[in-house]
Amino acid sequence: MKPASFPVVALAGGVGGAKLAEGLAQVIQPEDLTIIVNTGDDFEHLGLTICPDLDTVCYTLAGLANPATGWGRASETWQALETIGELGGPTWFRLGDRDLGLHLERTRRKRQGQPLSQITAHLCRAWNIGAAVLPMSDDSVPTWVYTTEGELPFQEYFVRRQCRPQVTGFRFGNVEQAHPAPGVVEALQRAKLVVICPSNPWVSIDPILAVPGIRETLPSACAVAVSPIIGGKAVKGPAAKMYAELGIQPSALAVAHHYGDLLAGFIVDKVDAEQAGEIQTSGRHVLVTDTLMTTAQDRARLAKEVIAFGSSFSR
Amino acid sequence: MKPASFPVVALAGGVGGAKLAEGLAQVIQPEDLTIIVNTGDDFEHLGLTICPDLDTVCYTLAGLANPATGWGRASETWQALETIGELGGPTWFRLGDRDLGLHLERTRRKRQGQPLSQITAHLCRAWNIGAAVLPMSDDSVPTWVYTTEGELPFQEYFVRRQCRPQVTGFRFGNVEQAHPAPGVVEALQRAKLVVICPSNPWVSIDPILAVPGIRETLPSACAVAVSPIIGGKAVKGPAAKMYAELGIQPSALAVAHHYGDLLAGFIVDKVDAEQAGEIQTSGRHVLVTDTLMTTAQDRARLAKEVIAFGSSFSR
Numbered sequence: 001m002k003p004a005s006f007p008v009v010a011l012a013g014g015v016g017g018a019k020l021a022e023g024l025a026q027v028i029q030p031e032d033l034t035i036i037v038n039t040g041d042d043f044e045h046l047g048l049t050i051c052p053d054l055d056t057v058c059y060t061l062a063g064l065a066n067p068a069t070g071w072g073r074a075s076e077t078w079q080a081l082e083t084i085g086e087l088g089g090p091t092w093f094r095l096g097d098r099d100l101g102l103h104l105e106r107t108r109r110k111r112q113g114q115p116l117s118q119i120t121a122h123l124c125r126a127w128n129i130g131a132a133v134l135p136m137s138d139d140s141v142p143t144w145v146y147t148t149e150g151e152l153p154f155q156e157y158f159v160r161r162q163c164r165p166q167v168t169g170f171r172f173g174n175v176e177q178a179h180p181a182p183g184v185v186e187a188l189q190r191a192k193l194v195v196i197c198p199s200n201p202w203v204s205i206d207p208i209l210a211v212p213g214i215r216e217t218l219p220s221a222c223a224v225a226v227s228p229i230i231g232g233k234a235v236k237g238p239a240a241k242m243y244a245e246l247g248i249q250p251s252a253l254a255v256a257h258h259y260g261d262l263l264a265g266f267i268v269d270k271v272d273a274e275q276a277g278e279i280q281t282s283g284r285h286v287l288v289t290d291t292l293m294t295t296a297q298d299r300a301r302l303a304k305e306v307i308a309f310g311s312s313f314s315r
Numbered sequence: 316m317k318p319a320s321f322p323v324v325a326l327a328g329g330v331g332g333a334k335l336a337e338g339l340a341q342v343i344q345p346e347d348l349t350i351i352v353n354t355g356d357d358f359e360h361l362g363l364t365i366c367p368d369l370d371t372v373c374y375t376l377a378g379l380a381n382p383a384t385g386w387g388r389a390s391e392t393w394q395a396l397e398t399i400g401e402l403g404g405p406t407w408f409r410l411g412d413r414d415l416g417l418h419l420e421r422t423r424r425k426r427q428g429q430p431l432s433q434i435t436a437h438l439c440r441a442w443n444i445g446a447a448v449l450p451m452s453d454d455s456v457p458t459w460v461y462t463t464e465g466e467l468p469f470q471e472y473f474v475r476r477q478c479r480p481q482v483t484g485f486r487f488g489n490v491e492q493a494h495p496a497p498g499v500v501e502a503l504q505r506a507k508l509v510v511i512c513p514s515n516p517w518v519s520i521d522p523i524l525a526v527p528g529i530r531e532t533l534p535s536a537c538a539v540a541v542s543p544i545i546g547g548k549a550v551k552g553p554a555a556k557m558y559a560e561l562g563i564q565p566s567a568l569a570v571a572h573h574y575g576d577l578l579a580g581f582i583v584d585k586v587d588a589e590q591a592g593e594i595q596t597s598g599r600h601v602l603v604t605d606t607l608m609t610t611a612q613d614r615a616r617l618a619k620e621v622i623a624f625g626s627s628f629s630r
Contacts, residue, residue: 046419046420047362047363047419047423048419076394077394077412079391079392079411079412079413079416080395080413080415080416080419081416082413082416083412083413083414083415083416083417083420084416084420086416086441086442087416087420087437087438087441088420088437088441089419089420089423089424096394097392097395097398097412097415098398100398100412100419101394101396101401101402101404102398102402104361104363104395104399104415105361105398105399105402105403105404107361108361108362108404108405109404111362122402123402126401126402126403
């Protein structure tokens with residue numbers, strides 16, 4: 001049963017963000033939940049517009065996600081990609097057959113002139129997703145990764161090079177000219193709680209915050225983040241590796257510093273309880289709890305705790 | 316065992332043409348066989364360049380074709396198309412997952428600037444097809460079907476409308492500006508036998524012949540055609556319906572008239588033996604045989620008979 005709820009906005013990237021977003025969707029009335037998703041990972045591949053984070057969030061909310069990988073669809077098949085490989089084409093980006101169907105249909109609608117936010121709303125209706133899933137922007141804001149081997153488009157770094165190159169910085173292409181997608185600013189203005197999901201701060205959350213109008217509108221007094229770093233390691237992805245390569249000891253504390261005064265509350269895992277004191281000294285509320293989401297029950301439980309925590313000081 | 320052979324060119328459209336082309340490939344040394352394929356059916360769909368006749372010929376020669384339909388691949392799956400359908404996208408053109416892999420890779424190469432003939436040669440190498448498969452042209456020559464319901468792009472007529480609209484004529488877009496693909500004219504000049512496969516004269520063979528340079532180069536003295544009309548009916552497709560709608564009684568004789576003095580020989584099915592006399596009166600050699608190709612053995616047997624027939628008067 002969902003409690004009497006209030007407007008909540010979640011900022012999310014890929015797998016970790018999608019899990020907490022799904023937990024929030026389990027416990028909040030759909031009309032009260034808006035999920036703003038990173039589109040800095042989006043890219044053109046094989047002529048298709050691919051939006052990995054949006055898709056991970058939508059697949060997860062729709063119950064279609066592959067539970068083993070976190071990305072892609074359950075019961076996926078790989079016939080098209082196998083054929084591409086037989087013909088000497090690129091197979092480094094793993095596109096399943098069902099996933100391809102989505103990319104083909106999204107690309108078709110995009111060519112017809114539909115903005116990404118409209119296409120995403122259509123997908124959500126088709127998949128009975130009640131919450132509002134919004135791309136951070138309808139404008140292309142491609143993330144570039146500066147590395148000791150040169151500047152790489154995000155998916156080249158992330159998938160093709162498997163995060164091996166050493167990171168020196170990031171650039172969000174065209175971000176100065178980008179606008180928040182329709183509904184983003186309104187949702188932030190209406191929000192009684194903003195949850196920064198346990199996504200990569202550098203390449204999942206920072207791109208969202210970099211879109212002019214989003215950081216400025218975000219109500220810090222009721223904003224909380226869940227640390228994606230647990231015990232000095234990222235649950236998934238290169239967040240910890242990035243911190244280390246940028247000369248910062250990866251930790252929940254480092255993430256808290258990363259977001260600075262954007263947040264009123266911060267949630268760390270039990271294994272990082274000893275960092276709570278130092279995070280609190282900067283005047284921030286801290287919740288220490290079990291943040292690892294293995295089951296659907298974990299997601300809902302963490303979502304409820306995040307809501308209760310945020311409500312305790314922000315309303 | 317393949318006989319000592321000589322240069323043979325086959326002109327082919329889709330399923331029927333592909334079957335005889337495959338029969339020819341069974342009995343002719345690969346370096347002596349060139350198959351010139353209709354590309355008037357080609358179209359852009361879901362952002363992909365799709366070449367139905369080229370694909371049917373290549374799939375058939377590679378042993379990958381679906382034996383039940385004649386088009387598409389054996390052991391095909393349909394996950395992508397199912398997803399497109401779930402999302403409200405177009406599913407009228409049946410694209411299997413493996414088939415999609417080919418279209419994605421071809422489209423990727425085309426965007427890189429590779430001409431269709433080069434891409435097709437690459438596919439043939441990947442699939443160990445020994446014969447030279449050439450598109451009639453690297454230029455786009457889209458077939459339009461005039462109907463009582465207006466002018467329709469070929470695939471709209473053929474697949475989406477399932478050949479229901481009544482045909483009044485045809486147009487091969489841009490054909491005056493089109494050039495034969497590299498190798499087409501050379502193969503025709505070298506040919507000791509040209510075989511017009513049992514493909515639709517109106518929309519499979521006529522587009523090939525309409526490309527400036529092809530009809531002019533085709534050596535009529537050694538050209539034979541196999542009638543696609545058997546007992547007044549097309550084995551597959553709308554050829555008979557088109558003849559009837561254009562006011563011509565569909566028959567092997569009508570096909571022989573269609574090609575006129577382009578041919579030195581004509582091959583009719585046993586059920587049409589009584590038409591042999593009238594076809595011969597126009598000075599044309601006629602072979603009456605079993606032209607229905609049900610098995611791989613049928614294809615090879617017919618191919619051998621076609622070669623022996625052509626050789627009997629042309630060398």
